[in-house]
Amino acid sequence: MLERRRMWRLSRRTLWQAIPTVVGILVLNFLLLRLIPGDAVDVLAGESGGASAETLLQWRSHFGLDLSLMEQLQRYLGQLAHLDLGMSPRFNLPVSHLVLDRLPNTLLLMVGALGLALAIGIAAGTIMATWVGRWPDRVLSLAVLLLYSTPGFWIGLMAVLLFSVKLGWLPSNGFQTLGLDLHGPAWLLDRLQHAVLPVLALATFYIALYARLTRAAMLEVQRQDYVRTARAKGLAPWRVVSRHVLRNALLPVSTLAGLHFAALLGGAAVTETLFGWPGLGRLTLEAVMSRDYNLLLGILLLSSMLVVVINITVDLLQAWLDPRIQAD
Template sequence: MWRYIVRRLLQMIPIIIGISIIIYLIVHMVPGSFIANQMHNSHMTPAQIKHLEDLYGVNDPIYVGYFKWIKGIVLHFDFGDSFMYRKPVTWVLGTFVQTSVKLALPAYIIEILVAVPLGILSATRQYSKTDMILTVLAFLGISFPTFFLGLLLIKIFAIDLGVLPLSGLSTAGVTYTGFAALWDTVSHLILPVVVLSVVSIGTIMRYTRMSMLEVINQDYIRTARSKGLSERVVIYKHALRNALIPIVTLLGLTLPNLFTGAIITESIFGVHGVGWVSLKAIDQRDYPLMMGFCMFVAVLTLLCNLIADILYSLVDPRVKLK
């Protein structure tokens, strides 16, 4: 297995290089620049503008700028300095990603614990009222735009009922300790975590249902039932294990999507995470921070795919990693 992992990591290198080229080209095709934004907000002389352009490398040919950027990454793991924060991009992302993890990790756990069992239930009761109700709920969750669902929950639970906080991750101007501090954080997380998880729950539930239906209609499942095995053993020991491979693939892709999906969610709920700061970077044309965030998501996606491939061999012994 270790040889397989090392080989896959080495195969990622040219993929990451290709991704970095595409990211660099696309980001530098975005109209406007950080300096142009600064010109609108202050009165600078042409000499000052020229100095800033030289300082930030705006006038460098695009291939020169790319090689400077990739050289810093390879030699020093340096993605450059954020224009807005005037600090290394790695420091900015590392600081704000901690907040995003507080949203993404609970949402990811909720998705697995809710969507997979409901998908199994829907498949085992195909065409029943339970299946129809779950199908309708799944499509509602998939169809709701994130921003609309977020604003709707804020209107109901924060404004009308007043049972949950409106925004942020803590109550401003109040210092709690112990359990009160824990509850304060949890209460602020409830609404954004629900918004992050609802859309994915519907998708994973439908995917689980489809995968289970393909398995439970096969001959070996009918044979297991004919041997007198209980329905629970047939479904959870024989059918589920073989249906998990496509589900594991989807779950591997869901985690990176939580960070990209958090861009809207964090903006709606005023949570200063990596999604919020990346949106701010786009608005301010903070090129190093924009590229750093894109590379973070790309590498996370590749690593999650690798983990999913490794899990295949644990889920299904027939899959061998070579």
């Protein structure tokens, strides 16, 4: 019961701190985007080969771009109060429809890449710290250094050449096989096959990062008195590592993973473009190129909400890993 109350206080504190942060981000993003020269009407007019001044005025009036800056902000906040993200001038569709349609694809990449990076990185870091100074540590340190210094998009291109062009094992583009009406397990397997290469390209840098961080954290924890006491009691080495060393070493790893979840959205833009994956990152690039402010604001709002959820999750995870963490 006390543990549940502590967890509830931690999540409530994080949530209350996040609300003004999200509101501030919304207002700041709105104002900064309006400083960019041009708007969606200019882009649409250019793509259509030109438009008269009257037509431009009608388009701007239709999308509310003829209002003053404060009137546009007031209108936008009023729409948000009714859970309305507005219309996309570029796609002529509700922003909520566009964002929610692409969200599952991006979450698949982000969760898959972060999960793969954590699993392999923590495992590699544990091996490196356990056999520090010996050949497993040296071999893995070299591999980690190569992954850390190699751009993810280059690894993605090489993976396409190897697994798609040469071996023909995995698809190189898209998120599903065109022309096939798949359902159930076959549909899921097809999606996973298309996601393997993008997830791998997105995860390589973070695998190296978590491996190095886990190794350094475990070496630091191994010097603590309670670890020496556990060994003096005659506990099995694997039990000392798993229960006393690794658990405490995961605190900085979990903190960094929470920060990287939001950063993965930026990396996903390059990966999604490279592999033709229809996700939020690719949609963000399209919105930037077309000056679609409503769509950009919707994506930024969703990103902010994801960060809030991840921060709450990380706080709860750290409280579980270290019972000394208390809610103020």
